[in-house]
Amino acid sequence: MRRIIGGGLSGLAAAVNFAKEGEKVEIHEKRENVGDQFHANYQVLLDSHGDAPSYLKEWGLKPKFTYKNVKTFLCCTQKREFTVSMKEALPLILRGGDNSLERGIKDEAESEGVKFHFKSKQKPKSGDILATGSYRTDMAAFGAYYENSDFPRDQFLYMHDERFSPRGWYLYIIPMDKDTIKVVNCTSRPHTKNTKKLLFKAIEKRKILSDIIDGAKPTGTVGGVGGAHFPKSAIENGILKTGEAAGFQDPWRGFGMNYAIESGVLAQRALSTGGDYDKMWKAQFKDRMKADIARRGIFWIFGNRAFEFAMRNVKEGDEVDWGRINFSGWKKALLYNSFYSAEMLKKSTMDYW
Ligand SMILES: Cc1cc2nc3c(=O)[nH]c(=O)nc-3n(C[C@H](O)[C@H](O)[C@H](O)COP(=O)(O)OP(=O)(O)OC[C@H]3O[C@@H](n4cnc5c(N)ncnc54)[C@H](O)[C@@H]3O)c2cc1C
Numbered sequence: 001m002r003r004i005i006g007g008g009l010s011g012l013a014a015a016v017n018f019a020k021e022g023e024k025v026e027i028h029e030k031r032e033n034v035g036d037q038f039h040a041n042y043q044v045l046l047d048s049h050g051d052a053p054s055y056l057k058e059w060g061l062k063p064k065f066t067y068k069n070v071k072t073f074l075c076c077t078q079k080r081e082f083t084v085s086m087k088e089a090l091p092l093i094l095r096g097g098d099n100s101l102e103r104g105i106k107d108e109a110e111s112e113g114v115k116f117h118f119k120s121k122q123k124p125k126s127g128d129i130l131a132t133g134s135y136r137t138d139m140a141a142f143g144a145y146y147e148n149s150d151f152p153r154d155q156f157l158y159m160h161d162e163r164f165s166p167r168g169w170y171l172y173i174i175p176m177d178k179d180t181i182k183v184v185n186c187t188s189r190p191h192t193k194n195t196k197k198l199l200f201k202a203i204e205k206r207k208i209l210s211d212i213i214d215g216a217k218p219t220g221t222v223g224g225v226g227g228a229h230f231p232k233s234a235i236e237n238g239i240l241k242t243g244e245a246a247g248f249q250d251p252w253r254g255f256g257m258n259y260a261i262e263s264g265v266l267a268q269r270a271l272s273t274g275g276d277y278d279k280m281w282k283a284q285f286k287d288r289m290k291a292d293i294a295r296r297g298i299f300w301i302f303g304n305r306a307f308e309f310a311m312r313n314v315k316e317g318d319e320v321d322w323g324r325i326n327f328s329g330w331k332k333a334l335l336y337n338s339f340y341s342a343e344m345l346k347k348s349t350m351d352y353w
Contacts, residue, residue, distance in 0.1 A: 001026060002271065003127040007034040007116065009257060010243030011131030012105040013264030017060045019112035021272050027114060030121035034106045037133070038096030039222040041143070041182055042068070042174045046255050050089035059265045063104030066094040072152075074173075074208075075320075076159035077308045081208050082316040083155070092156070092174060093257070125237055129267050131260075134244040136227035138353050139169070139254045140192035142199055143184030144218035151181050151212055159209075160307035164202035166191045168299025168306060170253070171202055173212065182222065183213070186254060189352040192225065226254045228353060230289055233278050240267040240277050248285065251343075251353040252296040259285065294336040296353050297343030 002018050004011045007029030018025040031037065045067075048055035052067050069089035075082055094100045110116070124130055151157075157173035165171050169186040176182055185199035203209045229247035234240065242248070243260035250256055263281055270277035298306050314320060347353055 002129070004028070004129045004131055005122045005124070005127040006131035006133060006243075006245065007031075007102070007106070008037070008131055008133050008243060008260065009102060009105070010245070010260040010264035010267075011129065012102060012109060013059060013061060013261045014129050014131065014242060014268040015114045016105060016109045016112055017265050017268040018272065019109065019114050020060060021268075023272065025114050026117060027109070028117045028120040028122045028127070030119065032118055033103075034116075035096045035100045035102035038100075038224070039145075039220060040097040040100065040176070041095055041184075041222050042092035042176070043095045043257060044255060045091045045093050046258050048091050050091065052091040052093060056261070059261050061105060061108065061261070063101060063108045065101045065104035066099040067101075068092050068154075070154060070156055072155045074155060074157040075311065075314070076157065076161065076206070076208060077311055078161045078163075078304055079308065080311075082314070082318075084314060084316075084318050084320045087319055087321040125239065127239060128271055129264070130236075130239050130241045130245045131243055131264060132245045134225055134227040134249070136229060136247070137189060137192055137225040138228050138249070138251060139186060139188045139226045140195045140223070141184050141186045141225075141254065142195040142223040143182050143221065144199065145176065145180050145182050145220040145222070146213050146216040147179055147219055148181045148213065148216055149179040150214070151175055157208075157212070159202075159206070160304035161202065161206065162303040162305075163205070164198045165304070166198075168296070168303050170304075171199070171209075173209075180219065181212070183209070184222070188251075195223075226256055228256075228292075230285075234263070234281060235277055240270065242267045246281075248281070250288075250292045252292045252299065258288075290340050291336060293343050293347075293353075294340040297339035297346070298335075300343065300346070300353070301339070 002025040004027045007027045071089045072085045153175045159171040171185045187195045228249035228251040234246040242263040248259035266280045
């Protein structure tokens, strides 16, 4: 019987794939249900090219869940505000609660015979896979829900403003169901304790935000922390660590879902086939990890002026092709190598990104 500790995305992805290989598997989850670590909120799934189900299928998952593809966003740099569309739609995935991705994978897992033990908090030394989520705070997010009927339901807002989201982080608005919007601010260490205060300051000081919220009081909150610390080995005492329990998280923007799902499946494959897990995740994450670290270096050094610069030629109504905005070829390699090295040096001396 395979034993997985933690029923987040990485634990669930591993469990479904074990079961599909015909192995018996159980998940121990300390909460009452999967997805209970979040209030319902939408999260961006990268690398899915506008097609979240196909991405998940590639990783052995066919869950039913709620998501929406968004192509338009209100882009706010420190100085400008303009609406643009994206060449490729961005899938926003429901996390937490009914119809969320984790509930969908849980249903799939149960139909494949995975056994769940809820309210079962386990010691980290007790499983084949440790998928217990973040163990350190490199970044924090705090958000508030407001009742608002005006914000377009098919857009989101994305703001880089150093005064409120240091250093080089961002604030966003995503419409939830009916007439509610979620306004979230993100910061990195050493600013994480101020994330909430800075969210309300941003709403007060940036007219575009106060106009959108228009005096409404928050009806609820959401938040959490993330930890990124790519280890030399993600195997400890014979247990394979996945997702944020291993330190797999994007230090640039906190987009950890891909790292979680993919590492969960790679851990399952390593255990089922006798493969070398460390070699497998290093090969899978090498390029993404390096790019995420390099971009964090750029945003750490220049703050949100880096975003201002990247968007300098984009105007109201333009279509944004992120591939074109990023540097390409040798310039990109040189830029990324330099900032990657600078950021790694900072992390090794100061222990934060
Ligand atoms: C507010 C917020 C917004 C985010 N937005 C995005 C986004 O837009 N895009 C993106 O890609 N990523 C985003 N992320 C990050 C992403 O959600 C995480 O990286 C991802 O969910 C990590 O998955 P995981 O399986 O490693 O851990 P988790 O999802 O944290 O799951 C860990 C599970 O283990 C359980 N557990 C913990 N300890 C024990 C124990 N001792 N015994 C049993 N069970 C235990 C927990 O209850 C939990 O269910 C966001 C995170 C937050 C907080």
